[in-house]
Amino acid sequence: MEKLETLINYIIGELVETKEEIRITYDLIDDTITFKVSVAQGEMGRVIGKNGLTANSIRGVMQAAGVKDRLNVNVEFVD
Numbered sequence: 001m002e003k004l005e006t007l008i009n010y011i012i013g014e015l016v017e018t019k020e021e022i023r024i025t026y027d028l029i030d031d032t033i034t035f036k037v038s039v040a041q042g043e044m045g046r047v048i049g050k051n052g053l054t055a056n057s058i059r060g061v062m063q064a065a066g067v068k069d070r071l072n073v074n075v076e077f078v079d
Contacts, residue, residue, distance in 0.1 A: 004073065007065055008058070012024065012039065018039070021039060022039055022040075023039075031071055032072040032074065034075075035074070035076070059073075
């Protein structure tokens, strides 16, 4: 679990300028973990990317990282 938190914090931190405003929470229900990500106002576009490509890539990386721990990983972006 800690590795997944570290990973998503790193990824989001590399995309935004205002790192101190990154807020990531998670809910763990059975074998599914859902990360909820919010960033500084005006920076969500950097995280979502054009046509949502960056957001989908983040989701893909996180899902792959969860396989080892047999977790289904979801990532939600909260504005």
